Amino acid sequence: MTATYEKIATTTLGSSQASIDFTSISGSYTDLVIIGSIKTATLTNPACYVRFNNDTGSNYSVTSLYGNGSSAGSTKFNSQTFIRYNYVTDPNTTNFAPVIMNINNYSNATTYKTALTKFGLASIGLDYTVGLWRSTSAINRVTFTLESATNFASGCIFTIYGIKAE
């Protein structure tokens, strides 16, 4: 048995930033897990966008299952230029929205990449999503941004982990 689930990198924002960008991600793992705490600097409840390998083409799609305290539902967005996540946070609160993103088999060069993500904030809502990136390229970069070019607030923390199957 081999110990795995290694921390690759962590970033903590000391001031507001437009993006959180993990670059030069090693291809030596099987899965990636990204755990973060998100808060927006200025705009109430913007969506969060994720891109892989800085691909700005319409190669992303996402299906979500959500609950907001009064109803449950499901939405999907096809042929997007990013994977979209809802329920980020309200800048007027001290609550940060937790996010856990799992990217299974991110490093192979034979399949499109699928991300399973849990996103939400207790005071706003919960969002489970499956996102697809229609590329067989190994993922070497993951970039988070916010809707309407909103900044991430100071104090946001993101950590990326690698899991190696043997």
Added chain:
Amino acid sequence: MPILGIIASSRLTAAPTSYESISTVTVGSGGAANIEFTSIPATYSHLQIRGIVKSNDTADDRQPVKAIFNSDTGNNFSRHLLFGNGSSATYDDGTSTTSRLGASVISNFGSYANMFTAYIIDILDYADTNKYTTVKVLGGFNTNDATASNFSQIALGSFAWLNTAAITSIQLQPFNNNFVQYSQFALYGIKGS
């Protein structure tokens, strides 16, 4: 747009010892009727199975992965499931059933080359012989297909295997036909105290 410039290889830390890779099965070019883990040691507190799978079924009848613990093919599972298909949220439950692990497996029905269903399966207290074993599943697929709402799915599942035996083997199989090449499940063990 500021780039934080995180270089992965420069920040590696020591691997935690509580999460270990036990075994991995990747399906070869001939396909496989199932993926099986045997002789699972009882030295962990929990198990996690992660992977991507697809079946070679050509019918429009996408079905979830079926799990068989310790070769028990009886109707000894109960379940609750929550689904989203892009247009509505639905639920399912059942008692005295076989295990249907939530999210459907993408099949060869339709033009979905290179697309697979992703699964994360948590099996809690799998070696505890004093209680039934509970399982939590997160799975899903998206095909970028706008023509039908059932061509994408995100699923959450909670299951109980109504047996107090420690789990020593797990077989995962598509309900119909075989897993295709590049399907993969990896088994991990998570240590407790």
